[in-house]
Amino acid sequence: MPGKVVGMNIIPTNGPSGAASNVMATVIPTSNEVIFQGLREGLQEFEVVVTDEYGITDTTKYIITVTSRADTESKRIELYNAISPNGDGVNDVLVIKNIERYGENTIRIFDRWGSEVLRQSDYKNDWNATWNGNDLPDGTYFYIFTAANDVRESGYIEVKR
Numbered sequence: 001m002p003g004k005v006v007g008m009n010i011i012p013t014n015g016p017s018g019a020a021s022n023v024m025a026t027v028i029p030t031s032n033e034v035i036f037q038g039l040r041e042g043l044q045e046f047e048v049v050v051t052d053e054y055g056i057t058d059t060t061k062y063i064i065t066v067t068s069r070a071d072t073e074s075k076r077i078e079l080y081n082a083i084s085p086n087g088d089g090v091n092d093v094l095v096i097k098n099i100e101r102y103g104e105n106t107i108r109i110f111d112r113w114g115s116e117v118l119r120q121s122d123y124k125n126d127w128n129a130t131w132n133g134n135d136l137p138d139g140t141y142f143y144i145f146t147a148a149n150d151v152r153e154s155g156y157i158e159v160k161r
């Protein structure tokens with residue numbers, strides 16, 4: 001386009017998941033954000049029409065996948081990232097909440113020097129910061145959790161007895 005862009009319009013169109021009659025898209029020029037209303041789950045098509053200072057327009061078609069927040073959140077793993085494996089029965093093991101939802105999974109845990117101290121498939125929520133039957137030192141560890149459907153989460157775990 002020859003000129004400076006002066007306007008953008010987003011038009012929901014009929015996509016594979018059906019009519020777009022209830023969808024509204026509002027462009028907020030000050031923040032370059034688009035607010036969608038009335039989206040439903042599935043594929044949604046939009047035409048993005050850009051207008052330049054000479055009134056010339058350019059149209060691009062986009063297809064986005066709309067997923068519900070519940071779907072997105074259920075793929076995230078939830079764990080309490082500090083454990084106190086001192087045998088008092090409180091927070092002694094690393095628990096990944098709802099781990100059964102993820103199907104086949106693998107967890108790997110590394111110490112601060114990058115040595116792997118746990119690699120377990122089908123994790124049973126039972127890691128208590130031991131390695132070969134010995135207590136690992138208190139400190140910060142790093143985990144990588146992978147499971148079916150491209151679930152991959154990583155982060156730190158604090159071990160303090």
Ligand SMILES: [Ca+2]
Pocket residue numbers: 083084085086087088089090091092
């Ligand atoms: Ca404890």
